[in-house]
Amino acid sequence: MATVETRGEPLSIGEVAERTGLSVHALRFYEREGLLVGPVRRTAGGRRRYTAVDVDWLLICVRLRESGMPLADLRRFAELVRRGPGNEAERLRLLDAHQRRVEAQIQALEECRSVIAWKVSVYTEHLGRGEAGGLWDPTA
Amino acid sequence: MATVETRGEPLSIGEVAERTGLSVHALRFYEREGLLVGPVRRTAGGRRRYTAVDVDWLLICVRLRESGMPLADLRRFAELVRRGPGNEAERLRLLDAHQRRVEAQIQALEECRSVIAWKVSVYTEHLGRGEAGGLWDPTA
DNA sequence: ACTTGATCTAGACCTCGCTCCAGTTCCTAC
């Protein structure tokens, strides 16, 4: 996948924040919450050093979150991955279920869009007619 | 619009809850928050009696909320409508801005969907090959 | 009359997903 150019050098939390769009706070929070697959490496001084793999995982997390997967599910998924091979079927079920939810979401949004578009057109037309009052108001 | 068959008879809060999908609690909450266009009528005994117009407005609210409009914006919109004619341009701006957000949202979701679909296909293929381990794991 | 169930109000409480703070330590540059 290699979605992000990291040239093998580990990244600081700030750099990862930039690359993923998550805040530094959120990154630490995700870690505390067990949303990462492995423990993040540390420098001698205790600072986090993220690898490209960490970042790729985070980018997936971001997509899953963006599409409304709750942190709890994300955590379950991370656990499965952490446990290693053997549970791929379960991971697939999880993803698949989420995919369906996303599709439902898109459809719902499209319905909303058309309702809104209709309303927008009602107003546009009304204004186009030069404020000719009388627009059926309470719900318009 | 007449999205809902009400035959002119006012409805109780429970009936409106059924028709709009909002909970009875949420309906009272919305009212307190000034999200309705007019004050809801009451029976002698103090119970709310919703008209078809109220319900239509609520159905629009539901769509706007479903598509992520914050309650604050919904309140602003309700206020504009409450104030009566003359501010249609502002109402339009509000709706139009929201419409754009919805479109952006749909696009974002579609990107998420395709990322997820890709991941689903990785797993499906992997499982299809009969558990032939070696799936690049940490992010898979 | 009595039971049952829906509604009423005011306000406390809840979940989610961060965000921010305090106080400290690390590191880089001058």
Next chain:
DNA sequence: GTAGGAACTGGAGCGAGGTCTAGATCAAGT
């Protein structure tokens, strides 16, 4: 060696959007 910025931990706080409780009232059925 010192200043200044980034990162560290643990825990408190927050905003959104409801949800729920308590205790009372209303209304319909038997």
